[in-house]
Amino acid sequence: MKKILIIGIGAGDPDYLTMQAVKALNAADVFFVMDKGPAKDKLVALRKEICARFIENPDYRIVEATSPERRRDGVEYKAAVDELNRDKQRVFQGLIEHELADGQCGAFLVWGDPALYDSTIRILDAILGEGRLAFEFEVIPGISSVQALAAKHRVPLNFIGKPVSITTGRRLVENGFPRDADSAVVMLDAQNAYTQLDGEELDIYWGAYVGTPDEILVAGKLDDVKDEIVRVRGEAREANGWIMDTYLLRKRGVKD
Ligand SMILES: C[S@@+](CC[C@H](N)C(=O)[O-])C[C@H]1O[C@@H](n2cnc3c(N)ncnc32)[C@H](O)[C@@H]1O
Structure with missing residues (x-):
């Protein structure tokens, strides 16, 4: 066999x-x-x-x-x-x-x-x-980019006892922030989907090429850092010819 x-x-x-x-x-x-x-x-x-x-x-x-x-x-x-x-x-x-x-x-x-x-x-x-x-x-099993991202930002994925959703950039654009979660991890995002979330009070923990020598991390209030992420992401994609990035979005003000 x-x-x-x-x-x-x-x-x-x-x-x-x-x-x-x-x-x-x-x-x-x-x-x-x-x-x-x-x-x-x-x-x-x-x-x-x-x-x-x-x-x-x-x-x-x-x-x-x-x-x-x-x-x-x-x-x-x-x-x-x-x-x-x-x-x-x-x-x-x-x-x-x-x-x-x-x-x-x-x-x-x-x-x-x-x-x-x-x-x-x-x-x-x-x-x-x-x-x-x-x-x-x-x-x-292996260490996923989700676990690597959370570890690099030193942040838990979920609030205490609350669910975390794992989704794609495509679905984030189509459906907005997942309704039944306070935290969402977004993968496979080719279109900067986080820039299209209007009216949401969110923190973002973003990482590209996590765990590699090219790693880039940015974190902060989504409204404050989203333009920086778009710029940094564009430059990195241009320099390397491709990009793999993942981010965690967490609702602000949720009691832990
Ligand atoms: C086809 S999926 C594969 C996911 C993989 N099986 C995992 O466990 O991470 C590819 C997506 O994973 C994410 N990804 C994989 N490696 C990554 C890394 N080192 N840094 C950031 N994101 C990564 C990106 O969202 C990318 O679009």
């Missing part, structure tokens, strides 16, 4: 790797590294650095594959994501079928935590559901 490990590698700093992740790295024969083009070179390099740093027996193989991209030509978002996941499923299936021998262990190194805005688990379930390939798989 083939075995697949989905290993959460943390959201930027190699020191975020857990002991369980290091053990899992050392159990794998083949690593599948998805390449998303030149803008993401640093992310591929970090995965290779992690293998070199934490794996004791250098007798492992890295297989690189080109990750399909989501269509951005006006097709509806959910449909584009479904299509992307079908394309990824084909690529992952090919890797498991052709690059892994029976009895071997393969690993996908997933940024942050595999349970948060990542489709690897979903895709492996879909492959198994088709019934053409047989393998077992295990998930090793």
Whole structure:
């Protein structure tokens, strides 16, 4: 039987790797590294650095594959994501079928935590559901960008006994601040969605490239710092060619 490990590698700093992740790295024969083009070179390099740093027996193989991209030509978002996941499923299936021998262990190194805005688990379930390939798989949790962001700002995500919502920039624009929460973490925001929240008394704790040498943090009352974040974010995106940022919004005046 083939075995697949989905290993959460943390959201930027190699020191975020857990002991369980290091053990899992050392159990794998083949690593599948998805390449998303030149803008993401640093992310591929970090995965290779992690293998070199934490794996004791250098007798492992890295297989690189080109990750399909989501269509951005006006097709509806959910449909584009479904299509992307079908394309990824084909690529992952090919890797498991052709690059892994029976009895071997393969690993996908997933940024942050595999349970948060990542489709690897979903895709492996879909492959198994088709019934053409047989393998077992295990998930090793990682430190997500959400945890890394909160730690860097030294702020709890929730008020005492209150819920925290995790959402996307797209949903924040469509629906405003989540109605049933006093705190919201926003990920996957390509459009500075926080600038569109009118009439909300909020604090923002923003971070880009958290845990990496390029890390930038800004915090304050949303109205006071939002222009600074737009400027800093734009400059960083321009300098690096891409950006990954996350932020926590908390209602002001909530008693803790
Ligand atoms: C596809 S999701 C993957 C999330 C990942 N599984 C996790 O646990 O953090 C990508 C989004 O995660 C956030 N993100 C990931 N790494 C980050 C980092 N180092 N700093 C800030 N945001 C990050 C950004 O919101 C980015 O748009």
